Amino acid sequence: MTSRSLPVASGVRSGGHGPAAQRRRRALVAYVFALPFLVSFAVFMVYPLLSSLAMSFTDFRSTDIPNPFAVGFVGFEQYVALFQNPQFVRSLLNTFYFVGVGIPLTMAVALALALALNNGITRFRAAFRVGFYAPVVTSIVAVAVVWRFILQPDGLLNVVLGAFGITGPDWLNDPNWSMPAMIMLAVWRNMGTLMIIFLAGLQGIPGDVLEAASVDGAGAWNRFLRITLPMLRPTLLLGAVLLSVGFLQFFEEPFVMTKGGPLDSTLSISYFVFNQFGFGNYGVASAASYVLFVAIALLSIVQFRAFRTKD
Amino acid sequence: MTLPSTLPAAVAAATPARPTRRRRRREPLTRALVYVVLIISLVVTLVPFVWMFLGSVKTEQELLRRPPTWWPETFTWDNFAAWFGRLDIGTFFFNSVVVAVFTVLGTLLFCSMVGYALAKLEFPGKRVLFTLVLVTLMIPGVVTFIPLFVVVSKLGLVSTYPALILPFLAGPLGVFLMRQFIREIPDSLIEAARIDGASEARIFLGVVMPLCKPALATLSILTFLGSWNNFLWPLVVAQTEDMYTLPVALSLYSVGQNATNYGVLLAGSVLVITPVLLLFLALQRYFVQGIAVTGIK
Numbered sequence: 001m002t003s004r005s006l007p008v009a010s011g012v013r014s015g016g017h018g019p020a021a022q023r024r025r026r027a028l029v030a031y032v033f034a035l036p037f038l039v040s041f042a043v044f045m046v047y048p049l050l051s052s053l054a055m056s057f058t059d060f061r062s063t064d065i066p067n068p069f070a071v072g073f074v075g076f077e078q079y080v081a082l083f084q085n086p087q088f089v090r091s092l093l094n095t096f097y098f099v100g101v102g103i104p105l106t107m108a109v110a111l112a113l114a115l116a117l118n119n120g121i122t123r124f125r126a127a128f129r130v131g132f133y134a135p136v137v138t139s140i141v142a143v144a145v146v147w148r149f150i151l152q153p154d155g156l157l158n159v160v161l162g163a164f165g166i167t168g169p170d171w172l173n174d175p176n177w178s179m180p181a182m183i184m185l186a187v188w189r190n191m192g193t194l195m196i197i198f199l200a201g202l203q204g205i206p207g208d209v210l211e212a213a214s215v216d217g218a219g220a221w222n223r224f225l226r227i228t229l230p231m232l233r234p235t236l237l238l239g240a241v242l243l244s245v246g247f248l249q250f251f252e253e254p255f256v257m258t259k260g261g262p263l264d265s266t267l268s269i270s271y272f273v274f275n276q277f278g279f280g281n282y283g284v285a286s287a288a289s290y291v292l293f294v295a296i297a298l299l300s301i302v303q304f305r306a307f308r309t310k311d
Numbered sequence: 312m313t314l315p316s317t318l319p320a321a322v323a324a325a326t327p328a329r330p331t332r333r334r335r336r337r338e339p340l341t342r343a344l345v346y347v348v349l350i351i352s353l354v355v356t357l358v359p360f361v362w363m364f365l366g367s368v369k370t371e372q373e374l375l376r377r378p379p380t381w382w383p384e385t386f387t388w389d390n391f392a393a394w395f396g397r398l399d400i401g402t403f404f405f406n407s408v409v410v411a412v413f414t415v416l417g418t419l420l421f422c423s424m425v426g427y428a429l430a431k432l433e434f435p436g437k438r439v440l441f442t443l444v445l446v447t448l449m450i451p452g453v454v455t456f457i458p459l460f461v462v463v464s465k466l467g468l469v470s471t472y473p474a475l476i477l478p479f480l481a482g483p484l485g486v487f488l489m490r491q492f493i494r495e496i497p498d499s500l501i502e503a504a505r506i507d508g509a510s511e512a513r514i515f516l517g518v519v520m521p522l523c524k525p526a527l528a529t530l531s532i533l534t535f536l537g538s539w540n541n542f543l544w545p546l547v548v549a550q551t552e553d554m555y556t557l558p559v560a561l562s563l564y565s566v567g568q569n570a571t572n573y574g575v576l577l578a579g580s581v582l583v584i585t586p587v588l589l590l591f592l593a594l595q596r597y598f599v600q601g602i603a604v605t606g607i608k
Contacts, residue, residue, distance in 0.1 A: 029511045034434075037425035040481040045447055048457075049454060128349055150359060154377045155379070159378050282457050
């Protein structure tokens with residue numbers, strides 16, 4: 001599988017066999033280059049993808065692994081059952097809650113940071129950028145150890161809130177506050193990525209346009225509203241869609257912080273799938289994962305639109 | 312025409328440029344306010360890290376005290392000693408490094424090869440393949456999770472290195488990145504090498520790869536990071552203690568029957584986070600490029 005052993009030199013050496021033969025040889029060379037990827041892509045991506053689609057129409061359970069062809073075909077039964085399963089519906093609603101609140105919040109924070117770094121200051125820009133980006137590179141498991149402590153009833157956050165006279169809730173054990181806690185963690189972990197994307201976008205806005213507006217007497221707020229924001233639209237849209245693909249798969253935060261609780265208040269679609277996998281209900285899990293896939297696919301259509309308007 | 316050295320246009324364009332509006336005068340008061348707000352935000356962002364580092368050298372009694380103390384009253388290395396004593400950190404660290412290094416090497420090789428084919432060679436099915444790669448960028452991990460586990464267990468790979476490495480070699484993100492980057496290389500360079508009689512393997516290794524260094528650097532970092540921090544898949548397929556990676560060990564010692572005390576967990580977090588934090592500080596330019604180019608962490 002090393003590239004050194006590629007028998008690809010023949011394509012050029014014997015050029016005298018007409019264009020068709022040469023094209024064939026070129027194609028062969030290309031396939032040799034693509035082969036290592038194609039094999040692993042087929043085994044670890046395409047096959048699992050198709051097999052989970054197939055599984056979603058069967059009552060496949062973990063006990064069927066030794067004999068996969070003995071399972072019963074149940075058609076769309078599991079999909080129908082899913083939407084009648086209150087726990088799955090709850091996980092759908094939770095995921096939408098997380099996406100609906102988390103994305104605008106992350107974007108607002110990231111945009112504010114990007115604007116401040118780009119226009120507001122002249123020094124220590126790189127240091128700030130590194131600091132705000134640091135949460136992105138860290139392991140969620142390690143981060144969870146710290147955040148579980150910060151979010152305890154008498155933890156760091158509530159101590160700080162207490163200094164302002166606010167009695168903080170028991171974040172991780174109160175069904176009303178567990179999701180806001182997850183969102184807080186997600187904003188912290190994801191704002192750095194978006195900040196970098198927005199910074200790149202801001203630097204694409206020509207300075208003289210803003211200068212001209214400034215000369216014409218437009219205030220900072222007006223310049224932001226009428227120039228920066230419209231010119232940043234493709235970048236904002238890109239950021240929003242990228243974030244949606246990630247946020248819809250929301251799983252790690254509750255997995256390490258709340259185990260989906262309390263009372264399923266942080267159970268996401270991905271988490272529901274993972275639990276069904278744990279119970280051995282592979283068919284149900286596959287069906288649920290395809291519901292999630294459809295949701296993301298709908299959003300990815302938006303993404304391709306976003307890319308197109310950018311060109 | 313673009314010179315080879317200015318080649319990576321996409322990356323160059325995304326490199327944080329000097330701000331263009333530096334000359335514009337601002338009221339000093341406004342700017343001071345921006346600094347204050349930024350510094351407060353930075354402190355809030357970094358508090359969890361600071362707390363983790365300080366907590367890892369506190370005693371367990373001090374960690375359990377309420378309200379929490381800030382600066383350690385009694386300094387102790389016991390929490391780290393636990394990892395180097397009874398918790399076999401050497402093995403976990405070694406596993407994490409082996410998995411990350413081989414995942415990076417494999418990804419670089421596979422993705423640059425197919426990226427070259429997609430960018431510069433003609434073959435039937437090329438468009439279909441590229442579209443397929445783009446589509447899989449959107450596929451949630453849980454969709455392939457179960458069949459992947461079935462495949463791995465049927466191959467008898469549970470609790471082996473291949474199970475931890477192989478599924479991550481064909482990342483669509485890497486293919487996309489390499490393909491986009493190699494496309495920017497002028498065809499004339501490749502044609503010239505071909506006319507000089509260079510074999511395709513030579514062209515790939517001698518012409519294309521050296522020009523791809525920035526993209527390879529970005530891809531290495533993103534892949535290393537993903538592998539180092541990955542924990543759900545390792546948690547499921549690394550079922551014996553000698554195969555645990557660092558995050559798996561940390562998560563298993565956080566809860567359940569193996570639960571260890573809080574100071575030890577904080578020390579473990581420090582041990583997991585510090586290598587990537589250092590890597591990030593050293594190579595942050597490439598991180599920033601990678602994100603700006605691909606839009607994905």
